[in-house]
Amino acid sequence: xxxxxxxxxxxxxxxxxxxxxxxxxxxxxxxxxxxxxxxxxxxxxxxxxxxxxxxxxxxxxxxxxxxxxxxxxxxxxxxxxxxxxxxxxxxxxxxxxxxxxxxxxxxxxxxxxxxxxxxxxxxxxxxxxxxxxxxxxxxxxxxxxxxxxxxxxxxxxxxxxxxxxxxxxxxxxxxxxxxxxxxxxxxxxxx
Amino acid sequence: xxxxxxxxxxxxxxxxxxxxxxxxxxxxxxxxxxxxxxxxxxxxxxxxxxxxxxxxxxxxxxxxxxxxxxxxxxxxxxxxxxxxxxxxxxxxxxxxxxxxxxxxxxxxxxxxxxxxxxxxxxxxxxxxxxxxxxxxxxxxxxxxxxxxxxxxxxxxxxxxxxxxxxxxxxxxxxxxxxxxxxxxxxxxxxx
Numbered sequence: 001x002x003x004x005x006x007x008x009x010x011x012x013x014x015x016x017x018x019x020x021x022x023x024x025x026x027x028x029x030x031x032x033x034x035x036x037x038x039x040x041x042x043x044x045x046x047x048x049x050x051x052x053x054x055x056x057x058x059x060x061x062x063x064x065x066x067x068x069x070x071x072x073x074x075x076x077x078x079x080x081x082x083x084x085x086x087x088x089x090x091x092x093x094x095x096x097x098x099x100x101x102x103x104x105x106x107x108x109x110x111x112x113x114x115x116x117x118x119x120x121x122x123x124x125x126x127x128x129x130x131x132x133x134x135x136x137x138x139x140x141x142x143x144x145x146x147x148x149x150x151x152x153x154x155x156x157x158x159x160x161x162x163x164x165x166x167x168x169x170x171x172x173x174x175x176x177x178x179x180x181x182x183x184x185x186x187x188x189x190x191x
Numbered sequence: 192x193x194x195x196x197x198x199x200x201x202x203x204x205x206x207x208x209x210x211x212x213x214x215x216x217x218x219x220x221x222x223x224x225x226x227x228x229x230x231x232x233x234x235x236x237x238x239x240x241x242x243x244x245x246x247x248x249x250x251x252x253x254x255x256x257x258x259x260x261x262x263x264x265x266x267x268x269x270x271x272x273x274x275x276x277x278x279x280x281x282x283x284x285x286x287x288x289x290x291x292x293x294x295x296x297x298x299x300x301x302x303x304x305x306x307x308x309x310x311x312x313x314x315x316x317x318x319x320x321x322x323x324x325x326x327x328x329x330x331x332x333x334x335x336x337x338x339x340x341x342x343x344x345x346x347x348x349x350x351x352x353x354x355x356x357x358x359x360x361x362x363x364x365x366x367x368x369x370x371x372x373x374x375x376x377x378x379x380x381x382x
Binding site: 023024028029030031032033035036058059062063066067069070073074075076077078080109110112113 | 214215219220221222223224226227249250253254257258260261264265266267268269271300301303304
């Protein structure tokens with residue numbers, strides 16, 4: 001998505017530790033026209049996938065998920081994060097490691113809101129190592145739901161998560177795929 | 192907003208400690224048509240207020256804020272939550288007490304994304320004691336921004352936060368205003 005790559009190039013800030021900050025249009029201030037275009041683009045890419053539900057994880061995936069959901073006219077279910085492992089029988093859960101914060105959390109979805117009837121598009125703002133998507137797939141498997149695909153706003157390709165999913169046959173669409181970035185020069189290149 | 196009151200009546204779950212759970216359409220599973228109608232209604236209510244920016248706090252306010260922002264065609268800025276007080280000179284911040292979680296956090300907005308040029312509509316999913324709105328107003332004052340009004344999806348009127356704001360002359364619009372609710376019978380009545 002050219003418009004998005006341009007914004008990342010102009011406003012993205014590369015920090016040490018493979019961090020790409022896009023606070024000016026996605027993760028603190030949200031450019032609503034860009035977000036709407038992102039939602040529309042996900043719909044274009046997955047319009048034939050029979051999507052019945054969009055699943056994401058709080059918090060930063062929610063804005064993208066709801067904007068896409070408008071175009072699909074399907075509900076969003078966002079996994080909640082908990083620090084502690086959940087033994088509650090009313091929920092599906094998966095343990096996820098955050099490389100950004102170097103900690104573990106449990107993603108939780110109520111059994112009421114996900115079932116084997118669902119064909120799910122997983123949406124998130126970033127994909128790096130793919131830990132969040134791995135956890136959500138674990139939850140989908142537990143629910144017996146079908147994975148239609150994974151829609152990502154910004155994939156950090158050099159961290160390998162997206163390619164591992166593609167190698168497993170998952171339909172991954174990233175609207176911007178960063179191939180390399182340099183914290184010293186600030187340079188960002190796209191695949 | 193009749194549609195919303197009806198959903199709260201049918202699906203809202205009253206828990207001890209003044210908790211109203213609306214996980215089936217707002218805070219875990221999101222009914223996208225209802226959310227879109229909510230966004231449109233906020234626009235109708237504040238269309239003459241000269242809104243240049245919508246401000247909310249992560250995480251649960253974000254979905255409502257972006258949906259409203261589409262109708263206003265203005266950016267969203269969401270305050271980030273931090274456990275620790277921030278001394279960073281690049282940010283506006285306010286200390287906020289959460290009655291729900293019985294802890295304190297700091298709401299933070301980068302100085303880059305809020306200024307005296309802004310006329311701000313504050314949006315949130317719930318209003319109870321009004322602590323979050325109080326904190327955001329503190330940040331707006333620090334930034335010299337104008338408060339256009341406060342748009343709330345569900346106000347728990349019996350906790351007084353909304354009426355305190357109205358008494359101070361703030362334009363508060365709550366799409367559903369719960370006057371009382373009973374954790375034992377599950378009954379909910381609206382103003």
